[in-house]
Amino acid sequence: MNTLATPAIAAATEAAKISMIGSRAFLVEAPGAFDLPAQRRIWALAQALEAQPDVQELVPGMTNLLVLLKATPADPQAVLTRLRDAWAASAELDRPGRLIEIPVHYGGEMGADLPAICDFSGLPAAEVIARHHARTYTVFALGSAPGFGYLHGLDPAIFMPRKKVPSLNMPRGTVTIGGMQAGVSVLTGPNGWNALGYAEIEVFDPHAAHPALMAPGDTVRFLPERIEL
Amino acid sequence: MEILATGPLNTVQDLGRFGYRNVGVTTSGAMDPLALRAANLLLGNAETAAAVEVQTFPFRLRFDQDGAIAITGADCRPVLDGMPLPPWWALPVRAGQVLDLTAPVSGARSYLAIAGGIDVPVVLGSRSTALRGDFGGLDGRALQQGDRLAACTAPPPDLPATGLGVVPPETALAAYFPARDETGTLVLRALPSGEHDLFGRDAERFWAQEWKISAQSNRTGYRLSGDPIHPDTPVEMRSHGLVPGVVQVPPAGEPIIQMSDANTAGGYPKIAGVIEIDLWRLGQARIGSRIRLERSDVATAIAAEKAVEAWLSDIRHTAAMVTDALAGMAGRQGRNKDED
Numbered sequence: 001m002n003t004l005a006t007p008a009i010a011a012a013t014e015a016a017k018i019s020m021i022g023s024r025a026f027l028v029e030a031p032g033a034f035d036l037p038a039q040r041r042i043w044a045l046a047q048a049l050e051a052q053p054d055v056q057e058l059v060p061g062m063t064n065l066l067v068l069l070k071a072t073p074a075d076p077q078a079v080l081t082r083l084r085d086a087w088a089a090s091a092e093l094d095r096p097g098r099l100i101e102i103p104v105h106y107g108g109e110m111g112a113d114l115p116a117i118c119d120f121s122g123l124p125a126a127e128v129i130a131r132h133h134a135r136t137y138t139v140f141a142l143g144s145a146p147g148f149g150y151l152h153g154l155d156p157a158i159f160m161p162r163k164k165v166p167s168l169n170m171p172r173g174t175v176t177i178g179g180m181q182a183g184v185s186v187l188t189g190p191n192g193w194n195a196l197g198y199a200e201i202e203v204f205d206p207h208a209a210h211p212a213l214m215a216p217g218d219t220v221r222f223l224p225e226r227i228e229l
Numbered sequence: 230m231e232i233l234a235t236g237p238l239n240t241v242q243d244l245g246r247f248g249y250r251n252v253g254v255t256t257s258g259a260m261d262p263l264a265l266r267a268a269n270l271l272l273g274n275a276e277t278a279a280a281v282e283v284q285t286f287p288f289r290l291r292f293d294q295d296g297a298i299a300i301t302g303a304d305c306r307p308v309l310d311g312m313p314l315p316p317w318w319a320l321p322v323r324a325g326q327v328l329d330l331t332a333p334v335s336g337a338r339s340y341l342a343i344a345g346g347i348d349v350p351v352v353l354g355s356r357s358t359a360l361r362g363d364f365g366g367l368d369g370r371a372l373q374q375g376d377r378l379a380a381c382t383a384p385p386p387d388l389p390a391t392g393l394g395v396v397p398p399e400t401a402l403a404a405y406f407p408a409r410d411e412t413g414t415l416v417l418r419a420l421p422s423g424e425h426d427l428f429g430r431d432a433e434r435f436w437a438q439e440w441k442i443s444a445q446s447n448r449t450g451y452r453l454s455g456d457p458i459h460p461d462t463p464v465e466m467r468s469h470g471l472v473p474g475v476v477q478v479p480p481a482g483e484p485i486i487q488m489s490d491a492n493t494a495g496g497y498p499k500i501a502g503v504i505e506i507d508l509w510r511l512g513q514a515r516i517g518s519r520i521r522l523e524r525s526d527v528a529t530a531i532a533a534e535k536a537v538e539a540w541l542s543d544i545r546h547t548a549a550m551v552t553d554a555l556a557g558m559a560g561r562q563g564r565n566k567d568e569d
Contacts, residue, residue, distance in 0.1 A: 019423035022474040022502030023530040027423060034467060059250045059470030061494055066250075066470025072505070072530050142253045143470060143494030146362045150468055150494075161465065162496070164480055179465055179496075186253075187361055204253075206352050206364040212252040 016087040018080050023072040028083050030063040034180055036152065037092055038063040039140050043216060044093035048086055060141045060216060062150055062181065095217025097139065102184065102199045102220060104133065104175050108228035110198035112167075117160050117177065117194055125229050131155040132175075132196060132222060137182055139218040147204025149214035151182040166192035173199050175222070230292045230343070232376045233327070236285025238447070241347050241366035241378070242489075243279040246355035250470060250493045257357035257365065258489050260284075260338050260448060260512030263398050263537060264302035268342035270544045271299040271319035271393060273386040273552060278346025279356035281372065283339045284448075286332040290341075293377070297321045297344040297385050298328070301397075303336025303513055319548075320392030321385065336513040345383030361449070361490060386548075387555035395544050398509075398537070405536040406510065407523060414439050415514050417507045418525035419476065424464060424498035428478070431458035435500055439519045440484065446516050448490040453520070457482025458500070466496040474503035474511075476522070486511065504530040506537060 014031035021027055028045065030038040042065050046058045049067060059066040073079045106129045107114055117128050137153035144150075160177045167190065170176075174185040176193035184199050185191055199222075203213040214220070244265065245258025259265040259282055266276045286305060292298075299319035300307050307314040308329045309322065322328070330339060349356050349367055358366025367376060395401075407416035425432055440453035459482050470493060471477075477485050477497035486503060487495075488511070501522060503511060514520060 017423070020420055020502065021422050021472055021499065022420060023504040023506070023527055025470075025472045025502070027469055029423075029467075029469070057248060057250055059493065061469035062467035064467060064469040066472070068250075068470075068472060072527050072534060074527065074531060076527055141468075141494070142251060143468065144253055144492050146253045146359075148253045178468075181468065189361070204362070206254075206359075206362065211249075211254075211353065 015084055018083050020076060021066075024069040026067045026069070026079060026083060028065045028067060028087055030087075034063055034152070036138060039138070039152065040092035040094060041087070041090045043095055044090040045087055047093060048090060059143065061143060062140050062152070097215055097218035099219045099221065100214060101223055102201055103223045103225035104197045104199045105226045106132075106175075106197040106224060106228065108198075110171065110174060111196045111228070113160075113194035114196050117158060117196060120160055121158050123157060126227070128158050128196065129224065129227055131158050132182070133224050137220040139214045139216055139220060141216055142212055142214060145185070145187045146206070147212040147214065148183060148186045149203070149218070149220070151220055154180055154182045156180070160194045162192040163194065166190045167195070170195060171198075173201065175199050230290045230378055232288075232290050232372050232374055232378070234287055234289040234374055235372050236288065237371060238285055238360075239281060239283045239288060239372045240358035240360065241279050241349050241356060241372070242282045242358060243356045244277050245489065246353055246357050246359065246365065249353050253493050254353060255359065255361060255490050255493055256473070257355070257359050259340065260489050261302050261340065261509045263509045263541075264338070264340045265342070266541055267317065267395055267398075267544055268299035268301040268319070268340050269346070270541060271395065271548050272297055272342055272344045273548065274342065274344065274346050274383070276541075278342065278381070279349060280340045280342035280347060281378070283330055283341060284337060286330055288330040289327065291327045292322045292324055294324045295322065295385065296380055297388050299342045300330070300339060301342070302339040303333035305330040305333045305339040314392070315394050317397050318392050318394040319388055321388050321390060335515075337515045338512060343380045344385050345380035348379045348381040359490075387552045387559065387561065389551065389555065393548065393551055398540060401540055402533075402536055405533045406507070410521065412519070414519040414521050415510060416521050416523050417503050417511055418529060419474075419501040419503045419522045420525060420527075422475065422499040422502045424460060424466075425500050427460040427462070427464060427498060428458055428500055429461045431460075432500065434458055435484070436522055436524060439521050441519050442514055442516050443483075444516050448488055450488050450491060451486045451511070451514070453484045453486065455483065458484070460498055464498045466498060468494045468496045471495050472502070474505060474508050475499050476501040476503065488512070504533075506530055506533045
């Protein structure tokens with residue numbers, strides 16, 4: 001891992017938003033844009049906090065970091081200050097990862113929300129699909145379900161808000177868009193993201209030494225294996 | 230032991246699977262960790278040993294070897310071979326005996342622990358069943374009629390033949406947890422969370438009103454029904470890590486409290502977080518019952534945590550004293566082996 005040089009001014013301008021969830025979890029949210037530089041600073045913050053004796057778990061999210069302490073702190077204000085300082089001191093950390101190529105069957109029964117994405121974006125289906133597989137994505141974080149990778153890099157023309165009413169039984173392997181994020185679902189079940197295709201991939205094996213296929217920093221490319229319109 | 234009858238969604242649980250949230254693995258674990266820890270301590274087990282969490286009844290099983298059990302949590306009126314047992318009780322059992330657990334009058338979940346702990350494979354550091362993901366516990370699924378569960382090898386504790394019990398925490402720790410309202414409403418303490426202030430006047434309505442635990446509630450989360458609350462302007466959040474106890478408000482305005490099988494990440498605005506030491510009480514709250522959230526602080530949480538640890542420490546010492554005395558009378562070595 002390399003630490004990229006960051007102009008000092010970037011660290012000094014905006015403070016992170018830090019809030020508590022319950023009695024011993026703190027959420028640090030990066031200010032500013034939803035982009036790779038912000039995520040790199042989140043990775044750096046996680047690395048800086050890893051060795052702290054009172055930290056139990058660190059859960060990177062999308063330009064944010066959940067810091068779970070081992071015990072309820074007697075002085076939460078001191079923790080807030082410490083985290084704010086740690087954020088200000090975080091430079092960008094590059095995590096060069098692997099390239100993961102995912103063949104996708106676009107459209108058809110498993111791309112049930114493609115018409116809605118077309119309506120919202122004003123683009124024809126073929127264009128939505130082309131824009132989806134033209135991009136290179138970065139795994140920002142894993143979460144929600146075992147091995148699920150939150151992907152950054154979606155073309156803004158096909159951003160699509162999460163559904164108001166989630167699909168009740170979306171199959172695993174569904175290729176989805178949730179707001180400005182992309183992903184491939186790993187469990188069959190309720191899901192509020194929008195389906196545009198299907199991929200046959202195994203992303204999690206609880207019995208493996210490294211259970212998750214993806215890791216933060218990995219690069220993902222979708223390959224149009226079949227397009228069904 | 231062999232499961233002779235069970236409802237759906239009864240599972241093997243320990244205290245949970247920690248350290249894998251960053252790959253999307255939920256913690257799982259007992260919804261009432263106090264009950265599980267007490268049951269294990271009564272038996273001289275490690276507090277982290279696995280037990281059966283029974284949340285649907287009737288539940289019936291037959292022991293296929295001699296050993297000892299403890300039943301804690303919601304009082305499921307246990308009956309061993311026709312003999313009613315007191316709640317929060319541990320006692321020796323013999324091969325062939327049949328245990329019946331019936332739907333509790335109050336509380337939602339009972340814990341059946343066995344000396345040595347339930348022997349299922351440890352997956353990612355825990356024996357808890359991860360129903361979302363289909364691993365852990367017994368083959369990653371809920372228990373079914375005909376299933377057999379074994380205990381890890383352990384010398385059976387020397388329990389009095391009639392058993393040994395503890396005063397349940399609702400009574401023993403009453404001074405450290407808010408009393409129920411006159412109407413029986415459960416009061417839970419919480420701290421405001423990240424988007425609290427975005428709810429403006431609705432935030433006050435969140436704290437003031439009683440919420441009903443809807444039928445769409447389970448180990449993953451409790452959906453509350455009541456007078457909806459909304460942020461002043463809609464919020465589209467970036468997904469972030471979650472912990473059990475977080476109170477999220479989806480667009481429809483009725484809050485969800487994430488529980489043991491919670492998603493590890495989410496993006497709904499969060500108005501509050503129930504303090505962790507109060508979650509066992511929520512784990513025992515029944516569908517259809519009412520709760521109210523009360524603004525609290527870390528000092529209150531720490532005081533309750535200390536009281537819980539002292540109560541558990543009492544159980545540990547008392548159980549060890551009783552079994553050592555019995556072992557001494559029988560000429561065997563007891564639990565306090567290092568005192569020799």
